[in-house]
Amino acid sequence: MAIETTRFDVLKTPEDRFAYLEAAFEAGDPSLVAHALGDLARSIGITAVAKDLT
Incomplete structure (x- = not known):
């Protein structure tokens, strides 16, 4: 059972x-x-972070 x-x-x-x-x-x-910055980027979503920076 899964x-x-x-x-x-x-x-x-x-x-x-x-x-x-x-x-x-x-x-x-x-x-x-x-490491915390990486965690935050993964939490928000890398794509969203990149869009916010442009």
Whole structure:
């Protein structure tokens, strides 16, 4: 019997995204900031990020 799953995304709201990125910057580790930016891009969608930058 197959198990049904749903996508779980804790970075749904802009406030959640801001808090996550803020915590990464406060940690002071550049690799953590880079990882957080990647997480945010995947959360929003790479295409949406690219459109916002143009």
